Amino acid sequence: MQFRLIPAFLVFLGSYFPLAIILGLQDIKQEFWEKELCHSWRNCVLPSSNHPYLSLSTIAVTLLCLALTIMILRRLRYKYPLTVIESKPIPSELISYSFPYIVSFMGVDYGSAGKIAGLAVFLIWLFLITYRAGQIIMNPILLVMGWNLYEAKVSINHHERIIKLLSTESPTPGTYFCQEVQGSYISMGKRKE
Template identity: 40%
Template sequence: MKLRVISSLVIFLGSYLPLAAILVLQDISKASWDLPACPISIDALSRCQLPKLNNPTITLTFLGVTLLAFIFFIATINSIRGGQAAVINDVKQIPGDIINYVFPYVVSFMGVDISDKGKLSGFILFLAWLFLITHKSGQIFLNPLLILFDWKYYEITYSIGDHKRTEYALSQTPLRIGGSVRVKKVQDINIMNPKD
């Protein structure tokens, strides 16, 4: 099953929810950081004020889009069921390739000035290139945030009938040698679920 570009883009954006939160924090005005902490009391809400953002439209839009995309991504991957029955012959858990995921975070800490249109445009172009590379390589589902939902990345050898294959897979349940699973390929990643 191949994903359409729009679906891939939504899944890609969902993986950058933490980056959006970092950019919101970096956009808080200096005056807001200098305010005293809100007291812990019953009427604290009436005496506290939300921090002021320098570029609220851009940062809150990015945060909202990535949050919705992340929810869509989790709903999508959890809805993938069925597929061919297979038996696992060999399994090795591997860390996901997070180097592509880490680059934008490094850039954010180098100081993306959202109010500077040139720097913002360069950052958007950088994410666009990352998206194209990730989409074309078939690795769109390799999202390190999946770890929070117990998804693991494996290199597996499995058999479907008399045919043996060695490929990469994602599974929310631990995979074991001799285990029976259902395999559904999305892009170039196998989504594994326990056999019914």
């Protein structure tokens, strides 16, 4: 199964929800950070942002995309059986996802249209590279949600091969129902016997 361009872009955007939170926190007015910590709900004040529409809409869009990613993974039809013979964890390739986070600490703010445009072009370029490489589903947010990437020796239709398997549990030998997405297999866990 090949991700279509728009769903792939939504999954990609969902992986940057933490970046939207970081940029949103950086956009909070300085006066808020200088106030004392409130000890009673009656004394607490919500922080105000320098660019509320931009920061809140970015957080909302990436949160919605993250929710769609979770929904996509839950709604995938895990219908292809494969038998895991052996597996080992693969260290996650997070460098491509970490660049935008590093960039966010290098002076990107919602007050500079040029910097926001530059970040947008950078993210679009990164998306195209990730999409063409078939790595959209390799997403650091999924790690936080309990998904891990494994290299597994499997038997599919009595043919052995080595695959990448994204799974919510460590794949021990046995039969799993999977879905293939851009050359990687996804499993919600072991087949119930």
